[in-house]
Amino acid sequence: MNSNSMQSELVSFRSLSQADRLTWxxxxxxxxxxxxxxxxxxxxxxxxxxxxxxxxxxxxxxxxSFQKSVAMPGVEGMPDTDLFDLLDRELSALDVRADEVLRRLP
Structure with a gap:
């Protein structure tokens, strides 16, 4: 994960409750x-x-798919680190600033 903002968001995401993760x-x-x-x-x-x-x-x-695994604890999904890596990589490839996306997630 290259983006510092994405790394710090992962730390924050991990501290959220299940309901708050689903909302995020x-x-x-x-x-x-x-x-x-x-x-x-x-x-x-x-x-x-x-x-x-x-x-x-x-x-x-x-x-x-990741959201589904959060909502249904018995469903196995990708690790959160993989999701955040994917987000960082794909947003960059799409020329979408990750920090702008994260800023829009209150």
């Missing part, structure tokens, strides 16, 4: 889905950047 993940999904809208062609039903849209979709899928 829900907010994260919302913020990332809003960023994905930048891949659309304005004023049409078209997609301007299908490669990035696919990448956003895969990231959202991984976050939702």
């Amino acid at each position: 993940l829900t907010r994260l999904l919302h913020v990332i889905s809003m960023a994905a809208r930048d891949t659309y062609e304005i004023g049409t039903n078209g997609v301007a950047n299908p490669v990035d849209l696919r990448r956003f979709n895969e990231l959202i899928h991984h976050i939702a």
